[in-house]
Amino acid sequence: MSETRRGRTFARYLAFQLPGWVLAFVVLGFLHQGGWMPFWLAAGLLGLLAVVDLAIYPWARVAYEPGPDHGHAKLEGALGIALGPLLPDYEGWVRVGAERWRAKLEPGAAPLCEDAKVRVCEVKGHTLVVTRVEERVEEGETA
Numbered sequence: 001m002s003e004t005r006r007g008r009t010f011a012r013y014l015a016f017q018l019p020g021w022v023l024a025f026v027v028l029g030f031l032h033q034g035g036w037m038p039f040w041l042a043a044g045l046l047g048l049l050a051v052v053d054l055a056i057y058p059w060a061r062v063a064y065e066p067g068p069d070h071g072h073a074k075l076e077g078a079l080g081i082a083l084g085p086l087l088p089d090y091e092g093w094v095r096v097g098a099e100r101w102r103a104k105l106e107p108g109a110a111p112l113c114e115d116a117k118v119r120v121c122e123v124k125g126h127t128l129v130v131t132r133v134e135e136r137v138e139e140g141e142t143a
Helices: 003-033 039-064
Strands: 079-082 091-096 099-105 116-124 127-136
Touching: 003 039, 079 099, 079 127, 091 127
Parallel strands: 099 127
Antiparallel strands: 079 091, 079 116, 091 099, 116 127
């Protein structure tokens, strides 16, 4: 991972932690001003919260990394199987992984029969635009 991307991921993580730190600061400040907590304890708890959040970062980093490996971008290029015939200008159904998706053929593509292997070219809303993959998928085989 590049240094720029690593820095952006860390900044994103800090941005998500900041509201919790501010809330803790306000609550601990209120407790200190009310005489319910000595300053050293309030400051220590705030510091401990920050240290714990920073210590957790190496394990939480992956969840904060921006990337095209989720959502629609993950579907593009994926293989699937036609669950019925796919005709030009009409929508049909395909299975990609364990999910069933509404699909239509790429413009100018020839019709496809049931069980034809397809590749996702594009995602338009909740509909996949697919094209034929030359080999057929045998019964029981998954794409």
